[in-house]
Amino acid sequence: MKQVLLIAVWLLAGSGAMAQINLNKVKQAIGTGSTSQLSTDEVAEGLKQALTTGATKGTDMVSQVDGYLKNPAIMIPFPPEIKRVEDRLRQIGMGGEVDKFVVALNRAAEDAAQEAKPIFVSAIKQMTIQDAWSILKGQDDAATVYLNRTTSAQLNEKFKPIIQSSLSKVNATEYYTNLITAYNKLPLVQKVNPNLDEYATGKAIDGLFVMVANEEKNIRQNPGARSTALLQKVFSAQK
Structure with missing residues (x-):
């Protein structure tokens, strides 16, 4: 021992x-x-607690109103690959409509993020002793990398229909359609029609993992963030 x-x-x-x-x-x-x-069991259980704490806090933060919109690190902007569309629409006085679309886009992500927690918890429960050691030997975001690897496909599958529904519910789809239609009617422009659902889904998942990584780093480096006795015991061994 x-x-x-x-x-x-x-x-x-x-x-x-x-x-x-x-x-x-x-x-x-x-x-x-x-x-x-x-013991090795304590190490594994401590890592599971840390992952659960980080994933829960990260998910709760982004799923609140303005969780995406008011966080510069994860705010979802107008699709950058068609930045020229945004610029041209603002030039012709449609900046207000562009802003409404960006707000609605982030509201959809905030709505979908609520579904991430049970997916994370399920993946954490399946973590092996070998996974735990790999995380302990890894960087400050090693646990987040593990979650990314084990949950991204499921998150994408779960998020996409919710994003689609949310985009419609908050009128983002309507705003987007109107914006793209208006742009495509302008003379001498190259017609565009990017997939809004895929863009919003990808950015929502990316932002979620940014916040989970922040929480993981906080647990590793800040003793005050270790909310259970086992977390304190496992991570105090780093000192």
Whole structure:
């Protein structure tokens, strides 16, 4: 069990000189009996708690009103690949309509984000001991990368119909159709008709993972963000 503890703390601490310093401290603590044992099961469960906490907080934040719209890091803009459309429409006095569309686009993402939590929780429950060690050895966003890898396809499948429904509910589809129709009627312009549903779905999922990554980093670096005794026990071994 002492060997398990030493390995766990080394992995949590990282590599290099700092890891060696931390390892020496743990060896001394074990010799004096002043540290509690940290099992592989505790490490895995601690990671699951951290993932659940980060995913829940991240999802809750983006699913609120203005969760996307008022967050510069994840706000969904007018599709950049047709920026010329936005610029031309603003030039002819349709800036207000463009703004309404952008608001509606972000409202749709906020609406869809509520469905992410159960998908994340399901993926977290299936996390193996090997997954946990890989996350502990990884970067500050290693857990988010794991979630991205294991849930993206399901999120896309779940988000797309919700985005479609939400876009219609908040009139984004109507705004978009009107904007593109108005643009395509202008003389000497190249006609456009990009897929709004795919764009909105992709950006909504990207923004969700940005927020989950922020929460993961916070848990790793900020002791105050560790909301359970097990989280505190597992991540305090990094020091």
